[in-house]
Amino acid sequence: MVYLDNAATTWPKPEMVYSTLYSFMKNSCANPGRSAHKMARISSSLVLKTREALSELFYIQNPLDIAFTANATQALNLAIQGVLRQGDHVVTTAMEHNSVLRPLYHLKQKGIIDYSVVMPYDSYGNVSPSSIAEAIRPNTRLIALSSASNVTGTILPYEEVGEIARTKEILFLVDAAQGAGVLDLDVKAMNISLLAFPGHKGLMGPQGTGGLYVAPGVEMRPVLYGGTGSRSFVTIHPDFMPDMLEAGTVNSPGIAGLGAGLRWLMGVGLDRIRKKKKILMESFFKEIGRVSSIRFYSERDASKNAGIISLIIPGMDSSEIGNILDQKYGIAVRSGFHCAPLAHETLGTMKTGLVRISPGYFNTAQEMEYAARAIREIAGG
Numbered sequence: 267m268v269y270l271d272n273a274a275t276t277w278p279k280p281e282m283v284y285s286t287l288y289s290f291m292k293n294s295c296a297n298p299g300r301s302a303h304k305m306a307r308i309s310s311s312l313v314l315k316t317r318e319a320l321s322e323l324f325y326i327q328n329p330l331d332i333a334f335t336a337n338a339t340q341a342l343n344l345a346i347q348g349v350l351r352q353g354d355h356v357v358t359t360a361m362e363h364n365s366v367l368r369p370l371y372h373l374k375q376k377g378i379i380d381y382s383v384v385m386p387y388d389s390y391g392n393v394s395p396s397s398i399a400e401a402i403r404p405n406t407r408l409i410a411l412s413s414a415s416n417v418t419g420t421i422l423p424y425e426e427v428g429e430i431a432r433t434k435e436i437l438f439l440v441d442a443a444q445g446a447g448v449l450d451l452d453v454k455a456m457n458i459s460l461l462a463f464p465g466h467k468g469l470m471g472p473q474g475t476g477g478l479y480v481a482p483g484v485e486m487r488p489v490l491y492g493g494t495g496s497r498s499f500v501t502i503h504p505d506f507m508p509d510m511l512e513a514g515t516v517n518s519p520g521i522a523g524l525g526a527g528l529r530w531l532m533g534v535g536l537d538r539i540r541k542k543k544k545i546l547m548e549s550f551f552k553e554i555g556r557v558s559s560i561r562f563y564s565e566r567d568a569s570k571n572a573g574i575i576s577l578i579i580p581g582m583d584s585s586e587i588g589n590i591l592d593q594k595y596g597i598a599v600r601s602g603f604h605c606a607p608l609a610h611e612t613l614g615t616m617k618t619g620l621v622r623i624s625p626g627y628f629n630t631a632q633e634m635e636y637a638a639r640a641i642r643e644i645a646g647g
């Protein structure tokens with residue numbers, strides 16, 4: 267199997283992720299932050315180490331400003347439902363995932379907020395910072411933007427938008443699902459108030475991991491209430507991080523595995539990750555050439571793309587292409603709509619969907635060439 271579905275979840279993981287998961291489950295899988303015995307202390311310290319590694323990666327000053335979640339969706343919900351209040355307005359874009367769009371729609375349906383959707387200006391999904399600035403209203407509390415599109419891979423202008431948010435004193439939520447582990451994300455320099463990330467994609471952790479960074483001073487409400495291991499006699503749920511957003515036992519084995527993924531990632535370095543993605547994308551594009559029967563929706567320039575190649579063969583449905591790639595060639599891709607309906611509407615691909623090829627660090631140039639030849643054959647080119 268040639269796995270080219272890393273934008274959904276990276277696979278394989280570095281060996282140290284597997285070994286950490288096994289040894290944690292076998293030797294130190296006590297409940298972190300609850301009991302005080304030796305095993306619980308080991309468990310707690312591994313969870314803290316992962317918080318510290320995340321802080322290093324995202325330039326976060328206090329590791330306790332990060333709450334662990336089960337995935338990026340949960341982190342985005344905690345952020346959106348936690349900060350927005352009656353009468354607030356939000357600016358977002360048509361390139362966002364349903365994990366942003368659905369919570370916003372839910373709050374709008376309940377009559378709590380309103381939001382504006384900024385449209386991209388080209389068929390790669392590029393969005394201009396000035397159109398985001400123009401959508402700001404006096405009651406805009408939040409700008410919600412992906413670091414990179416999960417449909418086309420296009421890197422969105424989060425640095426410039428961070429500056430706009432700073433000037434206008436608006437909260438800035440970055441959905442780092444496709445950027446974490448690929449792009450340089452510095453919460454301080456980029457004025458990011460809320461950073462939502464999955465652990466199971468570019469950070470190389472197992473599924474069931476993710477997190478939300480909340481900048482100091484951001485007014486937040488919890489969405490879930492319950493046990494936190496702290497202040498057990500107080501009826502009111504804690505209002506301090508991370509306990510405020512971590513009701514219930516966290517996924518400590520997964521978090522320990524995520525810690526191993528982060529150690530691997532920082533050992534390799536983001537520069538090498540990006541260089542490898544560039545080589546893989548170039549191998550694909552070189553092999554496939556300029557076939558007129560294939561339409562591409564992703565930037566070929568790797569400096570503008572977080573590592574996704576999306577395409578369609580006119581006259582075919584994307585799921586048909588995905589099936590042939592799977593059944594005949596043993597290639598795993600994601601075809602369809604990628605939980606991003608507005609992006610597909612904007613790109614004009616809502617009837618067929620797109621075939622999304624997303625290589626990871628462990629893929630080879632030969633695998634990319636093989637995928638390119640397979641698609642060329644399917645296209646009859």
Ligand SMILES: Cc1ncc(COP(=O)(O)O)c(C=O)c1O
Pocket residue numbers: 273274336337338339340363365412414415416441443444464465476
């Ligand atoms: C841009 C974007 N946001 C959010 C998500 C949701 O991530 P998760 O599956 O970890 O909840 C994804 C998943 O593919 C994504 O690509």
